[in-house]
Amino acid sequence: MRPMADIVDKSWDVQRRIEERMKRLGKGKYGRVLKMARKPTSDEYSKVVMITGVGIAAIGALGFIIYLIMRYGPGLFRGIFQTVGG
Numbered sequence: 001m002r003p004m005a006d007i008v009d010k011s012w013d014v015q016r017r018i019e020e021r022m023k024r025l026g027k028g029k030y031g032r033v034l035k036m037a038r039k040p041t042s043d044e045y046s047k048v049v050m051i052t053g054v055g056i057a058a059i060g061a062l063g064f065i066i067y068l069i070m071r072y073g074p075g076l077f078r079g080i081f082q083t084v085g086g
Contacts, residue, residue: 025034040048
């Protein structure tokens with residue numbers, strides 16, 4: 001019957017450690033932030049998603065424009081300067 005008692009003792013130790021960690025959770029470096037944090041409303045969430053999507057699209061468009069300039073720009077500039085100087 002001793003193995004069952006060992007399991008119970010170990011489970012109590014685990015439970016006690018978990019409870020101690022939970023007590024310290026709000027008192028560390030980030031305790032104030034965790035206390036102020038709350039779940040966003042659906043309106044706030046949709047605005048954040050919209051702004052993030054617009055930002056990702058803008059960065060992608062900028063990268064595509066840079067790609068087009070690097071791909072076709074040298075030939076375009078070469079053609080312009082050859083006709084002007086030649």
